[in-house]
Amino acid sequence: VLMKDDPGESHVSIHLETTSEAPITPSGYEPLSHIGCLDVSIKNSKIYVTDGFSFIEIDSETNHASGVLNESMWSDVSITNSENLGVLMYSIAVLLGYNNLFLLHSASLVHNSNGYLFLGHSGSGKSTTTLGLIANGWKVLSDDTVLIKSYHETVECISFRKDMYLKEDTVKKFPWIADHCEPARLPGRKKQRILLKDLFEDQFQNSCAPNHLI
DSSP states (O other): OEEOSSSSEEOOEEEEEEESSOOOOOTTOEEEEEETTEEEEEETTEEEEEOSSOEEEEETTTTEEEEEEETHHHHOHHHHTTGGGHHHHHHHHHHHHHTTEEEEEEEEEEETTEEEEEEOOTTSSHHHHHHHHHHTTOEEEESSEEEEEEETTEEEEEEOOOEEEEOHHHHHHSGGGGGGOEEOSSTTOOOEEEEHHHHTTTTBOSEEOEEEEO
16 A cells, blocks of 8 residues: 555556466557566556566556466576566556655665765665665665655655565675575575664664765
8 A cells, every 4th residue: 555645545566477478469569668678568557568488467557467477487597687677667667656655776765854865876875875885874664775755845755575585695794684694585586685663673664854965
C-alpha cells in the first residue's frame, strides 16, 4: 500500500508466474522505447515490457501489473546477474511513478536533522561511505536505493532498500559488522548481506527531507 498526498490510499499489485518459453508480444502494442535490453511498448493505458526472456504488462488505470518471468533467471547465474532482472525493476518503477513515487539510485543519511543524498554508480563507494558515517553517529535510510516523493511543493525521501550487499574488502574495513553478515540471497553474488534496520535499530530512519545532494 502506497500512501498518496491525499487522504486515500493507492493499492499497487503485481502478479507473476514462471515459464521456460520465450514471450510473444500481444497484438495492438506500439513500440515506445528501447532501454538497454528492454523493449517497451504501449497500448492505451497499458505498457508491455520484455527482454526476450520475460515480460510484464502494466495497467496505469488499475495500478496492476501481471507477467511471466523466465524460470532460467533463477537457476542460471549469468542470467540472474544480467539486465534480465530489469524487467521486474522497470515495472516496479513504472507502477511507483504512477503514484508520484520515484526510484533513485542513491544512499540516504541524516545528520543534525538534515537529509543527505549520495548519488553514484555501483562500485563508487556509497556503501563504504554509508558505514563510515553510521560509525560517526549518522542515521541511515538506505545505502543504495530510495523513493523520492513530491507533493505540495515539498520533497520527501523514503527508505526503499533496507539491506546492504557488501564486498569482502568492505567488511574487512568495518570488522564490527562481520558477525552480522549473511551470504547474499541471489546466486552468483559474491557479497555479504546485512539488514540495516536490525543492525542499526537506533540509527535507522524511514524517511527524511533531503536537504543536500552530493
